[in-house]
Amino acid sequence: MTRATDNGSVESEIDHDPIERLDSTLRDWRTRIDDLKVQLDLAAMDAKDTLDKQLEVAQNAYLAARSRLSQTHNVGSDLKAVSRDVEAVLHNLKEAFDAVTDVVRRSRSE
Numbered sequence: 001m002t003r004a005t006d007n008g009s010v011e012s013e014i015d016h017d018p019i020e021r022l023d024s025t026l027r028d029w030r031t032r033i034d035d036l037k038v039q040l041d042l043a044a045m046d047a048k049d050t051l052d053k054q055l056e057v058a059q060n061a062y063l064a065a066r067s068r069l070s071q072t073h074n075v076g077s078d079l080k081a082v083s084r085d086v087e088a089v090l091h092n093l094k095e096a097f098d099a100v101t102d103v104v105r106r107s108r109s110e
Contacts, residue, residue: 047107054100061093 068085 047103051100051103054096054103058093058096058100061089061096065089065093 065086068082068089071082
């Protein structure tokens, strides 16, 4: 099939098929890239939410340990009980910190 152009020459529509296919393929890739970018942004927000929660747990554990340790300055405090409490909270702090570190490490390797 032939087609007239603006300058009056006649072109075959077959000549445009590869260009149209390439153009369509490029549009498809643009769509796929845009979708992937949206997915990446959503994943980053999810990772940030997870990190924020884990970091808050670590900060709360730190504050609890600091508060309990400050109680040792009170006259009549049971040093052994305070020490056990602080060690337990420090254990929780380490677990929370390790969880945050693991999330960061996994997000960098993906």
